Amino acid sequence: MSAGRPGCLCGLDPSVEYGGPRAAFATLGGSPTWGLGDRFHEFAATRGHERLGVHRPRTPYGLGPQVEHYRGPSGREFLRIPTYGQVDNEDPLLRASEWKAFWILWKAGVRVLLVGGTSGSCDWRRAAGDESGVRPGDLVLPKSYLTRDTMPTGLPGTELEFCLAHRVAIMDDPFCPPLADALRSRAAQLPDFRFRRVHGPEAGVVLNRWLAGNGFESLATCRMLESSGRQTGMPIITGDCVSPVLARVCGIHLAYYHVVANWGTGLEPEDPTISLNRLYLETLPAVAATLELAFLAAVSEPTTCRCRELLRVRPAEYARAMSPPAAE
């Protein structure tokens, strides 16, 4: 069950006005930069990015997550909401963290959103000689996604609450292809670090998207994803990402990169948390933060993608085929 559906514990106050900073570019961070803890801004400062302020905006769904406002060396400003908008010790579904984060991004005027994720590969090609397989140490720019939960697809209390009759999101290219190209070229320019292999959208990798929960996938889930990938010829990775539908509905180009940290739980004998903790704390934070900052400092809003066109306007009859809203 998704939180925030009718009957949930969160209140809804549509009268709340956005009081935070505005920018066209943003990142929700994610597990690749977890190892920096609350010191992302210190790392950013060493690369010439100044943190201009830290905000905690109210949203219609309750107090929002932290919003950091940055200005890079080129003068480009961007926002950063740590770790997908999640708050320590708060259940992200129960507290509607995804609604809060996207309401902030939408109100702030964000057009390009960068999200990073990590976690397991369920690629069936795991033999030593399968060099083209999606393996730990690789960078993936997925082609498509699956989802294990009912994703949020609108923003309750706004004109985007349920816009299906007005605009429908076609989910080809959920992850903006020109932004994937930009991520790939930035990754190739990283100083002192090379990913084992980069799998771009042409590799057809599917992200089994998930956002919140206290466990990893079960062995059965991983076996199912492995088998499904073999059948469709599209290898599957598992990891955190926000709702691609919600990004599209909000008019935001979504850039997603994934660092493969381990094999899906149970597909290999070792305990993935051991290698994960080492990776998260030692290797990955500086690499991922450098990649994110370089991307945010230089990327421009794409003009050659279909992200906006794929939010299709529908005939007026469709909305009239529904019951009208109750008169206040």
Ligand SMILES: [Zn+2]
């Ligand atoms: Zn796009």
